[in-house]
Amino acid sequence: MTDSYTRFANGGLKPLVKKLGLPQPAILRRYRPGSPLTVGPVLVVSDDASAPDADAVAEVLTGWDLDVRRAADLAEGEKFGAVVLVLSGAEHPEDVSGAVLTVGGTLRRLAGNGRVVTVSRAPEPGDAPVLAAARAGVEGLVRSLGKELRGGSTANGVQLTGGAAVDSVSAVATLRFFLSAKSAYVDGQILPVGPSGTAGDVDWDQPLAGKVAVVTGAARGIGAAIARTMARDGARVVVVDVPPAGEALSAVANSVNGVALQLDVTAADAADKILAAARPLGGLDILVHNAGITRDKLLANMKADRWDSVIAVNLASQLRINARLLEEGVESLRIVSLASTSGIAGNKGQTNYGYSKAGVIGHTAATAPLVAAAGGTANAVAPGFIETEMTARIPFATRSVARMMPSLAQGGEPVDIAEAICFLASDPAVGVNGQTLRVCGQHLVGK
Numbered sequence: 001m002t003d004s005y006t007r008f009a010n011g012g013l014k015p016l017v018k019k020l021g022l023p024q025p026a027i028l029r030r031y032r033p034g035s036p037l038t039v040g041p042v043l044v045v046s047d048d049a050s051a052p053d054a055d056a057v058a059e060v061l062t063g064w065d066l067d068v069r070r071a072a073d074l075a076e077g078e079k080f081g082a083v084v085l086v087l088s089g090a091e092h093p094e095d096v097s098g099a100v101l102t103v104g105g106t107l108r109r110l111a112g113n114g115r116v117v118t119v120s121r122a123p124e125p126g127d128a129p130v131l132a133a134a135r136a137g138v139e140g141l142v143r144s145l146g147k148e149l150r151g152g153s154t155a156n157g158v159q160l161t162g163g164a165a166v167d168s169v170s171a172v173a174t175l176r177f178f179l180s181a182k183s184a185y186v187d188g189q190i191l192p193v194g195p196s197g198t199a200g201d202v203d204w205d206q207p208l209a210g211k212v213a214v215v216t217g218a219a220r221g222i223g224a225a226i227a228r229t230m231a232r233d234g235a236r237v238v239v240v241d242v243p244p245a246g247e248a249l250s251a252v253a254n255s256v257n258g259v260a261l262q263l264d265v266t267a268a269d270a271a272d273k274i275l276a277a278a279r280p281l282g283g284l285d286i287l288v289h290n291a292g293i294t295r296d297k298l299l300a301n302m303k304a305d306r307w308d309s310v311i312a313v314n315l316a317s318q319l320r321i322n323a324r325l326l327e328e329g330v331e332s333l334r335i336v337s338l339a340s341t342s343g344i345a346g347n348k349g350q351t352n353y354g355y356s357k358a359g360v361i362g363h364t365a366a367t368a369p370l371v372a373a374a375g376g377t378a379n380a381v382a383p384g385f386i387e388t389e390m391t392a393r394i395p396f397a398t399r400s401v402a403r404m405m406p407s408l409a410q411g412g413e414p415v416d417i418a419e420a421i422c423f424l425a426s427d428p429a430v431g432v433n434g435q436t437l438r439v440c441g442q443h444l445v446g447k
């Protein structure tokens, strides 16, 4: 649900909002099956050294039936739906200026809900300082551009690591995610992508077809949206929540033709129950650790039960379940855990929650190589302010400020988190491992 300020600011009060210089959140374009990938032609720009990679990118985009342009000219009234800036061959900061300024010259002709996506290489150990500077600079460019774009447009970057090819399946899948309406609330983010196979025949409409997914905390909010989006993308879904939420859980399970599992994720045998529920459907492919709680208090007033319950649900349960699944040797397991921007920037009254969510980011990076050995991945998504029952409990004034903070000047919707999770859990994203993707409308100062 779009919040009331965003509705007013886009309705009859739009001129007043503009006159008073108030934030002007755009109505974000969200994915609908069958809707076009971008809202207009896609311009591909590169520096000279990156021209072969830009050709490869243009070929991929053309294969998706996009109207791909290599020059910034547009017909009268036409606007670009997206601009892809390929800098993967740049070796010196001076290499990039021509291409970057060309992109700058197109921004006034970028459609609402447009996209700027960079494709670059990560600085690697052993890079000469000048090469490291050319590569690292792209991150600052993307984060700053995200803060400049208006009208629901976003800037994000695909960052190739470990020699990943620009047209490898994971690089291409990440580019597609950032171009699409599925990344409506992802802004100012750089996502590292490691080597993977070639794109081949990917079913972009049903990327989770044939998969069995388990989603914890799925009776409502973000978890319910994850279950619905996974089902839309072709997965069979087991939804998990505590027994008191059983009725709502059954309703979600019915709506996705899935299976309800009443289970407290802190139970010692939670992993075995999850495996047992997934087995009749074909075995566990995807696990989303979404169950989470808040018990906010300033640390000076924090009682043991508040600290301990948050750590138990948000962090210890994930560690225990993952350890058991690793012990079982589940093949090609794709794990996605819910972190939070509170675990990155911190939040007053949330030392317990911040510890738990930073812990999730830490264990995700450490789990990644362990699951990769059996063809799996472990990633996290860090939501910013998302409109759910959890955040509805925040006092109105604080909630209103939280909505104004991001570059996109509004809260996100549960489906925004779900789309990112479905992308990370999909086969084409196998080269994305150990990462935490923020889905926060670029919420954090300096991030």
Ligand code: NAD
Residues within 6 Å of the ligand: 216, 217, 218, 219, 220, 221, 222, 223, 240, 241, 242, 245, 263, 264, 265, 266, 289, 290, 291, 292, 293, 313, 338, 339, 340, 341, 382, 383, 384, 385, 386, 387, 388, 389, 390, 391
């Ligand atoms: P929510 O409170 O609306 O839903 C959480 C669900 O988890 C509930 O259905 C609850 O019953 C379930 N749950 C709680 N403890 C459980 C347990 N022990 N076992 C099984 N299920 C349990 O929350 P939400 O806003 O949908 O958040 C989902 C996740 O996203 C959480 O991990 C949360 O920390 C994270 N997150 C949310 C936001 C936000 O803005 N809403 C921001 C950052 C992170």
